[in-house]
């Protein structure tokens with residue numbers, strides 16, 4: 090596919106200017122409204138992946154949950170094939186929940202330990218594809234396991250999650266997500282709880298599925314290096330704000346926002362003796378409340394001046410389909 094063809098393909102799932110708030114405290118403590126997301130706009134396009142990168146607490150999982158319609162936006166709109174998902178109900182909502190599938194970081198927590206892999210895969214098939222006979226359900230379950238690299242599939246159908254390795258369990262979770270023929274995958278740190286040695290295998294599998302099934306994928310990660318490997322586009326989040334977004338190569342080769350530069354500097358590099366020291370604990374991320382103003386990164390930013398503490402800059406184009414929000418680009 091040519092670049093221009095990729096650029097013109099319509100997004101299937103889109104967030105426009107979405108805000109999300111959580112009320113914290115109450116009873117004895119003071120109530121505070123946390124602005125978990127501020128004006129987030131994201132587009133997911135068939136056959137392409139968008140990586141959402143940032144430290145713990147930056148709002149990545151909240152974005153995924155909003156796309157899965159777990160939470161309603163406080164402002165803005167989320168649309169699927171042009172329809173506001175907030176307006177879906179009945180069959181429309183059931184279909185949406187099948188089309189947009191989530192994969193979680195803990196493959197053990199997301200699989201019922203008392204059920205066999207066969208049962209885990211058969212259940213969604215029976216619910217969402219009632220036309221299949223018992224034999225067809227079994228054939229389909231085996232095909233799903235083969236697709237995710239668990240062969241011989243018939244062997245795996247009999248096993249339970251605790252009899253599998255972490256990587257194999259994540260493959261089962263991916264097979265279950267595929268069983269209902271989704272068009273969108275929301276993968277929330279799908280490799281972070283796995284051994285380093287099997288992470289690449291899972292990313293390769295997701296890459297194959299994205300390409301072969303023309304899936305639109307959201308890939309949530311702390312690790313900006315793997316973002317480039319799997320996702321065509323990267324969006325960087327800090328305290329509920331998007332601070333930089335663009336082609337993954339441009340973001341990693343020429344990061345423009347000081348926060349993105351910090352994340353890149355923290356990527357372990359075998360050539361350097363000191364690695365991964367630049368990013369401090371997530372506790373450094375400010376709680377963004379109704380009273381907060383300016384750029385949330387200002388307290389940590391080496392370039393910050395007075396204006397940064399007062400005004401959050403609008404997105405500024407810094408390259409082809411590449412934007413950053415900083416007063417000092």
Ligand SMILES: Nc1ncnc2c1ncn2[C@@H]1O[C@H](COP(=O)(O)OP(=O)(O)OP(=O)(O)O)[C@@H](O)[C@H]1O
Nearest residue numbers: 111112123125143144145146147148149150151152
């Ligand atoms: N249900 C909730 N109630 C109150 N606050 C919440 C809730 N869910 C998330 N938050 C807060 O919203 C902010 C964003 O959280 P979120 O889990 O989206 O971040 P994240 O970037 O996904 O972090 P992690 O990588 O640790 O999962 C955090 O300050 C978190 O404490």
